[in-house]
Amino acid sequence: MSRISENNLTGIARTRRTLTRPQRTTIVYGILSLVLTLVILQLWLITATMNAFLGGDSAVIWPAAGASAVCLFLNLGLLRYLYVIERPSSGK
């Protein structure tokens, strides 16, 4: 593992140790808002894509699928952070 990623992990672990429950709740609310926004964007994408597909327009299908996949990866990144702040600290 490189020095930079070790430093990052130490930083996350340090942050986790110092977070109080109200702070963690605020972070969860922040993540929830971002995830909700991305999911609404995905809902709009699938509605528009289905309409285009049923209307015989296939040009938008793969770009929309790509954009939706990007949203999913962003959501998975946010979810990973959610697990990171919950993981019990070994330094305790």
Added chain:
Amino acid sequence: MSHHHPTMSPDKRPDDQQPQWRQDFPIDVAQDDYVARRDFTKFLVLISGGFVTGQFWIGLQNWMRSHRGKPPVYRIANLSELPVEGSITFKYPGPHDDCILVRPTEQSLVAYSQKCTHLACPVIPDQSGKCFHCPAHHGVFEMGTGRVISGPPRRPLPKITLEVRGSDIYATGVEVSTV
């Protein structure tokens, strides 16, 4: 007896001022909120994955549609069977695809998929208004073009291309569009 538990009551009063049932079964409201929001976030990410699956399913359906080839040529009826302002229903291109052929004037013929583009209810020709009417949710389509005049549908009716050979009417293809 004094005991300590890390909970917070909704009214923020100390434990000894709480009713007995709350002292016996303390609920940590802040923790409860935290867990609920966290689990809802996880659920939303699952939904997000579902949307991506749906997008790729549409892509797969589109690929299958593009490899299906041209629809067959199908004889619908003879011109003598269809009076002016009359209509005939038929199945095209598949055995479950309901379509309707209309003769608005002596010299014109139009055919469309009979499924309303809103929720697939069958549309009915209205010769007086020169339109197709969906009785389920009052969608109205122009008879000449299949375009939406009013109601909840967002796309025109898929048009069946026709060819008259001798005195027989044939369906030769399906044209779909978004506007």
